Amino acid sequence: MIDLETLRVRLYRQLAREGRVATSDRIADELGVQAAEAAEAFTALAQDRHLVLDHEGQIELAHPFGTRDFGFSVKSDSVLWWGGCAWDSFAIPHLVPGAAPALVATACPACGTAHAWNVHRTEPPAGAQVAHFLVPMAHVWDDVVHACENQRIFCTEDCVDTWLIRTGHTRGEVFSLTKLWNLASDWYTGRLAPGYRRREPVEAAAYFRAAGLAGPFWGN
Known part of the structure; x- marks a missing residue:
């Protein structure tokens, strides 16, 4: 067995x-x-x-690894990964020993502009881009692939609005790269070791609040 x-x-x-x-x-x-x-x-x-x-x-x-293109590549000095989403892509440099700084690259879903950041463990990357998460946390596992495919990074909120009009989606949660980095920094800690335990909903809500993300979208 x-x-x-x-x-x-x-x-x-x-x-x-x-x-x-x-x-x-x-x-x-x-x-x-x-x-x-x-x-x-x-x-x-x-x-x-x-x-x-x-x-x-x-x-x-x-999570945080994809096995196909979900819109993000993550590159260390020696390994190239597919990030499962914006959140996961910023998490890989924190999770994998020796990966940071990693080059995280993507393109704006609205206008196609290319973006890349050196993601360190010590501080968030600079940039005025914004993350947009379409699916509330309580419903991510209703269709996790759809949720991950729609956790993306846009040039600005104007690009988010353009994309929403084009796709017919309802606006989700929009937040800064700093908050994305805070969200990713400790979420998967321990996942490469035996005995890893996923957070219960109450624990997850507390984690989101500590990252500066609160409200109904985040389950708190």
């Missing part, structure tokens, strides 16, 4: 180290088990919200 926590750590550490991750078939070969057993282990980790699987049962997200 596959130990789920051992598998979780193995997958996350590979993502941190290499920017890519094994398939369930590869894990089955490693562990000498049937492919179905490895696939079931992936499903169990997804049910516990440690992974997000695609329609083929392979890893699409293991």
